[in-house]
Amino acid sequence: MTVLWRTARLLLVLLVVTFLSYALLSLLPGDPVGQILGGAATEEARERLRAELGLDDPLLVRYGAWLGALLTGDFGTSYITGIPxxxxxxxxxxxxxxxxxxxxxxxxxxxxxxxxxxxxxxxxxxxxxxxxxxxxxxxxxxxxxxxxxxxxxxxxxxxxxxxxxxxxxxxxxxxxxxxxxxxxxxxxxxxxxxxxxxxxxxxxxxxxxxxxxxxxxxxxxxxxxxxxxxxxxxxxxxxxxxxxxxxxxxxxxxxxxxxxxxxxxxxxxxxxxxxxxxxxxxxxxxxxxxxxxxxxxxxxxxxxxxxxxxxx
Missing domain, CATH: 1.10.3720.10 (MetI-like)
Structure with a gap:
């Protein structure tokens, strides 16, 4: 019972910490699109890349997609370097x-x-x-x-x-x-x-x-x-x-x-x-x-x- 309780507590802490960090990052001005395309990119190209990366989706949708991938062992791929x-x-x-x-x-x-x-x-x-x-x-x-x-x-x-x-x-x-x-x-x-x-x-x-x-x-x-x-x-x-x-x-x-x-x-x-x-x-x-x-x-x-x- 103690092991189950500690595991549940660990999962709860991870859920809260990751959601708060994800939400705080979303409040920062800017997004990875500027780093990827550079300052000379057109607004149309920026909007298209945002849609491809899912950055236009609501916060909960993006967090849910990330969390679902994490449960399968997929931490995602860096937007900037392209490295897992x-x-x-x-x-x-x-x-x-x-x-x-x-x-x-x-x-x-x-x-x-x-x-x-x-x-x-x-x-x-x-x-x-x-x-x-x-x-x-x-x-x-x-x-x-x-x-x-x-x-x-x-x-x-x-x-x-x-x-x-x-x-x-x-x-x-x-x-x-x-x-x-x-x-x-x-x-x-x-x-x-x-x-x-x-x-x-x-x-x-x-x-x-x-x-x-x-x-x-x-x-x-x-x-x-x-x-x-x-x-x-x-x-x-x-x-x-x-x-x-x-x-x-x-x-x-x-x-x-x-x-x-x-x-x-x-x-x-x-x-x-x-x-x-x-x-x-x-x-x-x-x-x-x-x-x-x-x-x-x-x-x-x-x-x-x-x-x-x-x-x-």
Missing amino acids: VLESLADRLPVTLELLLAAQAIALGVAVPVAVAAARRPGGPLDHALAAVSFGLLSTPVFVLGVLLILVFAIRLKLLPATGWTSITTDLGWNLTSVLMPAVAIALPETAVYSRLLRTDLISTLAEDHITLARARGLAPRRILWRHALRPSAISLVTAVGLNLGAMIGGAVIVETLFGLPGVGRFIVDSIFARDYLAVQGGVVLISVGYVLVNAAVDLVYTAVDPRIRRA
């Missing part, structure tokens, strides 16, 4: 997945030890310094962080490329070089969120009875933190990782455009400017499915992190 949308998304998805995984790895790799260090002496100089840095990162937009990283590491120090992408199958070293700055730009605000959240939960866990018992048994403070306090304190962190995936996807749209990465986010932005409705809808479906599936996976991770949830 699913093929274009498949080419760009590995870039976005690598970017998001790298950003999550950097965020968690920095946030966990930082949170543990701050929780060992709450209210101390290190805790206050980390809090100030975290608030600064949270208040800085992703595109500003991206520009600052380009200014420092690409222009001033000339250590990393400002734009461009190298596939992991072409050259692993250059691939890591090209993904590092974009991933750091996305990861920095998430690092602040994760570290502050885990620090608060660790402080609360360290005040519980089983931690007091562990101290009475003479266990080392380091072992108590990493072995006995970290795991039960990670529930909120797991939740934040799942929920912040949506924010990371939004950041990926900006970062991919800023750093010139050929990912799904940049594909959606380019398609919006070109009024390529089918391409935008395909990207929205892909992101929506990924977001909902990740949050469903978070529920399963809960049981691995805290066995009490599994028994309940």
